[in-house]
Amino acid sequence: MRSAALIREARLRAGLTQTELAERTGRDRSVIARWEQAVVAPSVDTLVELVRACGFDLPLELVPYERADARLDKNVMLSPERRVRRLLSTTEPADG
Amino acid sequence: MAEDPTRFDPYGLFETLDRHRISYIVVGAFARVVQGAEELTRGVDIVPSTHPENLRRLGQALEDLNARGPTLDQATPVHEFATDCGQLKVVVEPAGTRGYDDLRRAATREPLGRGVRPSVASTGDLARMLAALGREHDLPKLQMMRRVMELERGELQRSRAIER
Secondary structure, three states: OHHHHHHHHHHHHOOOOHHHHHHHHOOOHHHHHHHHOOOOOOOHHHHHHHHHHOOOOOOOOOOOOOOHHHHHHHHHHOOHHHHHHHHHHHHOOOOO | OOOOOOOOOHHHHHHHHHHOOOOEEEEHHHHHHHOOOOOOOOEEEEEEOOOHHHHHHHHHHHHHOOOEOOOOOOOOOEEEEEEOOEEEEEEOOOOOOOOHHHHHOOOEEOOOEOOEOOEEOOHHHHHHHHHHHOOHHHHHHHHHHHHHHHHHHHHHHHHHHHHO
């Protein structure tokens, strides 16, 4: 579940514990844990709220859809080094 | 060094492990990315050889990395450390495998740049681990690994056809 990975990613980038994120958003820590473990998924509005509480934004916009298979096919053509560099550029914290 | 929880420097991590001549196999999300999957991660999972000398050297490497976490011992299946280079998970025997010696057979050294060439678990073994965990939220990752395996097989058949 992508929302689980996003919440965890945003929280870790912000250097927050689940308890701290729960306090910032007025929720119980167990709720944050269940979202991060993909037991349940938050609504889109809640997801944006959680990400913002970590100091990030989650812009939602419509873009042309590329099938996951097609993306994967392209990715497999990359060298291991380029795959890792791509990962690092994706997960790099924003400046400031 | 001031702790920066956002830092993820896999190169620094692998360089430190190699400097201490640790025998290990990279597994988990980072390994899957190296093998071609599309995933996000800010950590590295490794399966070390459990030879006592290797574990002793790993302990030294963890000190160099300023690792914060549990004491390293063979009885604990998974150790999670926060290091100056990001999260490092040390897994003695990942689900569905018999540990380092089992994974070493099919692992390959992958050039990641900066002279770093860690041993990375094969796509087949990475899929085996995900399947053994049996977690519903891992299903898309498992499907992705199986697709990567199919693509690898297709590539292998093509290169064999060219050789003929």
